[in-house]
Amino acid sequence: MSADIPGGSPTDSAVAAALSVRGVTKTYGALVANDEVDLDVRPGEILALLGENGAGKSTLVKVLSGLVRADAGEVVVGGETLPPGDPEAARAAGVGVVHQHFMLVPDMTATENVALAQGSRAGRRFDSAGTRARLLELSERHGMPVRPDIPVELLPVGERQRIEILKCLLGDARVLLLDEPSAVLSPVEWERLAVVLEELAAQGLAVVLITHKLGEIAAVADRCTVMRGGKVVSTVRVGDTAPEELARMMVGRDVVLRTERPVVAAGPVVLEAAGLTLAGYRGDRDLGPVDLTVRGGEVLGVAGVEGNGQSELADLLAGVRAPTAGTVLVTAPGGGPGRTGVIAEDRQADGLALPLSVTDNLMMRVIGDEAFSRHGVLRKGRIRRHCSERVERFGVRTSGLETPVESLSGGNQQKIVLARELYGEPDLLVAAQPTRGLDVGAIEFVHAQINAHKTAGGATVLFSAELDEIFALSDRIAVMSGGRVVAVLDADDATRDRVGELMTAVNGAGEEVVA
Amino acid sequence: MNRQALRGLLVSVLAVVLALAASLAVIALTGAPVGKAAAAMWDGVFGSPAQFGATLTKFVPLVLAAIGWVIASRAGRLNVGLEGQILAGGTTAAVVGLYLTGLPTVLHLTIAVLAGAVGGALLGGVAAWLWARRGVNDFIATLLLTLIMTQVVSWLANGPMEEPTGTLGQSASVADSARWPVLLPRTTLRADIILVIILVLVAAYVLRRTVVGYRLRLTGANESAARATGTRTTLVGVAALCASAAVAGVAGSSLVLAAPAANLAPGFSAGYGFDGIVVALLARNSPLGCIPAALLLAALRQGGGLLEARVGISSGLVTATQAVVILLVTGTAWYADRRRSRSRPPGAADVAAPVAEGARS
Ligand SMILES: Nc1ncnc2c1ncn2[C@@H]1O[C@H](COP(=O)(O)OP(=O)(O)OP(=O)(O)O)[C@@H](O)[C@H]1O
Numbered sequence: 001m002s003a004d005i006p007g008g009s010p011t012d013s014a015v016a017a018a019l020s021v022r023g024v025t026k027t028y029g030a031l032v033a034n035d036e037v038d039l040d041v042r043p044g045e046i047l048a049l050l051g052e053n054g055a056g057k058s059t060l061v062k063v064l065s066g067l068v069r070a071d072a073g074e075v076v077v078g079g080e081t082l083p084p085g086d087p088e089a090a091r092a093a094g095v096g097v098v099h100q101h102f103m104l105v106p107d108m109t110a111t112e113n114v115a116l117a118q119g120s121r122a123g124r125r126f127d128s129a130g131t132r133a134r135l136l137e138l139s140e141r142h143g144m145p146v147r148p149d150i151p152v153e154l155l156p157v158g159e160r161q162r163i164e165i166l167k168c169l170l171g172d173a174r175v176l177l178l179d180e181p182s183a184v185l186s187p188v189e190w191e192r193l194a195v196v197l198e199e200l201a202a203q204g205l206a207v208v209l210i211t212h213k214l215g216e217i218a219a220v221a222d223r224c225t226v227m228r229g230g231k232v233v234s235t236v237r238v239g240d241t242a243p244e245e246l247a248r249m250m251v252g253r254d255v256v257l258r259t260e261r262p263v264v265a266a267g268p269v270v271l272e273a274a275g276l277t278l279a280g281y282r283g284d285r286d287l288g289p290v291d292l293t294v295r296g297g298e299v300l301g302v303a304g305v306e307g308n309g310q311s312e313l314a315d316l317l318a319g320v321r322a323p324t325a326g327t328v329l330v331t332a333p334g335g336g337p338g339r340t341g342v343i344a345e346d347r348q349a350d351g352l353a354l355p356l357s358v359t360d361n362l363m364m365r366v367i368g369d370e371a372f373s374r375h376g377v378l379r380k381g382r383i384r385r386h387c388s389e390r391v392e393r394f395g396v397r398t399s400g401l402e403t404p405v406e407s408l409s410g411g412n413q414q415k416i417v418l419a420r421e422l423y424g425e426p427d428l429l430v431a432a433q434p435t436r437g438l439d440v441g442a443i444e445f446v447h448a449q450i451n452a453h454k455t456a457g458g459a460t461v462l463f464s465a466e467l468d469e470i471f472a473l474s475d476r477i478a479v480m481s482g483g484r485v486v487a488v489l490d491a492d493d494a495t496r497d498r499v500g501e502l503m504t505a506v507n508g509a510g511e512e513v514v515a
Numbered sequence: 516m517n518r519q520a521l522r523g524l525l526v527s528v529l530a531v532v533l534a535l536a537a538s539l540a541v542i543a544l545t546g547a548p549v550g551k552a553a554a555a556m557w558d559g560v561f562g563s564p565a566q567f568g569a570t571l572t573k574f575v576p577l578v579l580a581a582i583g584w585v586i587a588s589r590a591g592r593l594n595v596g597l598e599g600q601i602l603a604g605g606t607t608a609a610v611v612g613l614y615l616t617g618l619p620t621v622l623h624l625t626i627a628v629l630a631g632a633v634g635g636a637l638l639g640g641v642a643a644w645l646w647a648r649r650g651v652n653d654f655i656a657t658l659l660l661t662l663i664m665t666q667v668v669s670w671l672a673n674g675p676m677e678e679p680t681g682t683l684g685q686s687a688s689v690a691d692s693a694r695w696p697v698l699l700p701r702t703t704l705r706a707d708i709i710l711v712i713i714l715v716l717v718a719a720y721v722l723r724r725t726v727v728g729y730r731l732r733l734t735g736a737n738e739s740a741a742r743a744t745g746t747r748t749t750l751v752g753v754a755a756l757c758a759s760a761a762v763a764g765v766a767g768s769s770l771v772l773a774a775p776a777a778n779l780a781p782g783f784s785a786g787y788g789f790d791g792i793v794v795a796l797l798a799r800n801s802p803l804g805c806i807p808a809a810l811l812l813a814a815l816r817q818g819g820g821l822l823e824a825r826v827g828i829s830s831g832l833v834t835a836t837q838a839v840v841i842l843l844v845t846g847t848a849w850y851a852d853r854r855r856s857r858s859r860p861p862g863a864a865d866v867a868a869p870v871a872e873g874a875r876s
């Protein structure tokens with residue numbers, strides 16, 4: 001492969017670059033999201049794009065795909081300069097994108113979704129049968145199984161993602177951009193995707209992979225471009241660079257990749273769940289009965305293959321859904337009902353009001369408190385001070401407190417949820433995928449926050465698809481399979497193999513369950 | 516934020532100018548003298564104090580209905596039954612004005628207006644109950660109740676509440692003590708416009724600066740997140756529908772208590788409830804924006820009247836030109852929004868049809 005030229009200077013790459021970016025700048029008001037970005041990707045290589053939350057990665061992807069018009073700079077694909085802000089032209093030139101937030105019509109089938117993307121090019125002719133055949137053929141060729149006739153909203157995320165990729169391939173993509181594809185995948189699904197990406201690269205495609213997971217970069221990427229504050233900091237060869245080094249380049253300081261788990265004397269029981277049952281949580285499958293007890297100063301990690309009832313259990317514990325039977329009792333250390341903080345698994349659907357401002361989103365739980373409103377009238381000054389303190393403390397990158405949350409980067413949206421839910425020291429924290437989509441620096445920060453909550457005597461139930469995270473933070477580990485807790489292990493006795501075994505042993509639902 | 520508001524205003528103004536030009540073009544196509552038509556339009560609105568007063572008289576129910584729409588839609592509810600709630604409020608106000616006599620003016624008028632608000636809120640409350648307890652779509656519930664209310668008013672005006680001679684198919688005038696005092700002599704404009712302006716300001720204040728307004732906006736923006744963080748969203752929805760309907764009820768009371776005849780007649784609202792929705796759309800759901808938007812629509816309605824009388828353009832065509840204006844204005848606003856939202860990921864901006872599914876990060 002021609003990946004032996006680490007830098008990205010124009011003369012080197014003009015030879016064979018499938019995609020080159022020259023001096024792309026994009027500003028939002030005073031905020032510079034992309035600052036003179038240069039980038040080259042050659043056919044047959046996988047280039048990783050790494051950067052903090054809000055570094056401008058998704059913005060760059062949107063510029064490349066024509067969804068956003070850059071203020072300056074040009075994008076060259078296969079020797080041709082793309083007209084700015086024209087998604088149609090970008091697609092025609094062979095730029096395929098799998099966005100951070102999928103762009104499929106939920107109630108259409110895979111075939112229809114793909115045909116829709118095609119149709120706009122082929123004079124809006126809707127060739128359903130032809131598309132279906134080509135889709136299946138490609139899916140077979142690349143080993144990406146998809147079901148073409150089921151509405152995509154009923155499919156698991158991994159399959160939806162395969163549809164997105166096939167959609168690009170069907171459009172004869174020469175450059176494939178994937179924005180945090182692994183954020184929603186289970187480890188097994190990621191392995192599968194990695195194989196597919198390597199195969200595609202071997203066939204001559206240029207692949208740009210955005211991810212926050214250093215392990216994935218080490219596994220598949222040839223080179224890695226690091227962005228910080230909208231700028232490209234450097235481009236390195238992955239083989240020559242240690243993960244710690246990558247993390248340092250990206251955050252600008254040393255990052256602790258492994259946190260120490262503090263040992264805290266267990267306090268009184270905070271969470272007591274007894275006989276929790278939810279009928280028909282997936283079709284005809286029942287959840288539970290689940291019994292759990294968590295004490296103050298304790299983190300209970302819940303592991304399981306996606307789709308085995310963890311999301312539903314999280315909803316029940318958070319009080320967002322009512323159980324069919326059973327009780328959830330949260331007690332404050334001093335007695336009396338305790339407060340629960342919730343980090344929702346799907347932050348955009350259940351955790352944030354996207355069109356509203358940063359301020360509005362930070363105030364959801366506490367707006368009625370004496371401190372922030374009197375006689376039903378908001379106390380603007382106090383609210384503003386509270387919100388700036390929160391934004392500062394959690395390092396949220398935003399152009400202002402009145403900015404709508406929908407314009408924040410994914411990771412910064414998650415920080416808003418954390419800043420709100422950890423405020424006022426809740427007795428119980430229900431954290432579902434709390435670090436999904438966060439950069440390593442931010443993950444370090446979140447882990448520190450969870451540990452601080454624990455040290456302060458709070459109880460935590462942590463749901464995570466990352467076994468590393470479960471092991472790093474939990475005192476006990478509950479393993480779920482088929483809608484039940486099949487085992488609760490002490491973290492000191494638990495091994496990854498044992499947990500992995502339990503996850504898949506008893507009637508595991510697997511990830512291919514259709515609702 | 517402010518730049519955005521300014522941009523929105525600019526778009527609206529541009530749209531109105533475009534639309535007026537287009538409607539003159541339509542008139543020209545029919546062969547009528549354009550200059551004369553334009554002059555008639557102008558005179559219809561500003562030609563005399565009486566004309567201007569009449570424009571402002573139309574402005575009152577329009578802006579109130581629009582505020583009603585804004586309140587409900589900020590909470591994510593679609594109250595398309597404003598027209599019915601106007602009728603309900605007008606009816607209760609008329610009942611109080613007609614039968615509760617012997618009170619001093621200030622008191623009687625106050626009670627009559629309040630009765631209007633209550634009447635509107637009651638009808639809105641029925642829709643809210645259907646929505647909250649019976650799972651009936653709010654759009655359908657409010658619309659169907661409007662159809663019923665139209666019949667009820669017609670029956671009341673021709674039956675139980677008909678004036679003593681029993682020949683006119685409408686009620687007698689309400690007591691003088693229940694009528695709004697004239698604001699501009701020799702015009703139809705009455706003092707209710709002052710109350711209306713106050714109501715608009717109150718609505719804007721409540722939405723922006725109070726806990727209730729906050730919960731309303733939050734519920735409308737994401738009901739599930741609102742519920743998960745302790746807002747009782749069903750209650751908010753019910754409250755929003757009732758408040759929205761109460762404001763429409765006040766509009767109804769004005770249509771009775773500030774009208775020259777000051778009585779209950781079938782169809783006394785003539786579609787203000789629906790026009791109010793258009794006003795709110797023009798104003799992009801901003802309470803303060805409802806004032807200029809309602810003025811525009813009132814001027815169109817009023818100017819159109821003279822167009823018919825003086826230039827002899829058929830009333831159908833007048834209505835058609837008004838429709839062109841409305842379509843162009845809302846269309847331009849929509850187009851500008853779309854252009855703007857293309858720079859954001861689709862789905863993020865699209866509340867009604869969440870395309871962004873699955874990957875969340
Ligand atoms: N439409 C917009 N309006 C205003 N600011 C925006 C908009 N889109 C992005 N931004 C800002 O630009 C910056 C870069 O955002 P971007 O989404 O590209 O980050 P990212 O590198 O993809 O981060 P993450 O890893 O969290 O997804 C952020 O600070 C974000 O708030």
Ligand SMILES: [Mg+2]
Pocket residue numbers: 057058059100179409410
């Ligand atoms: Mg991103």
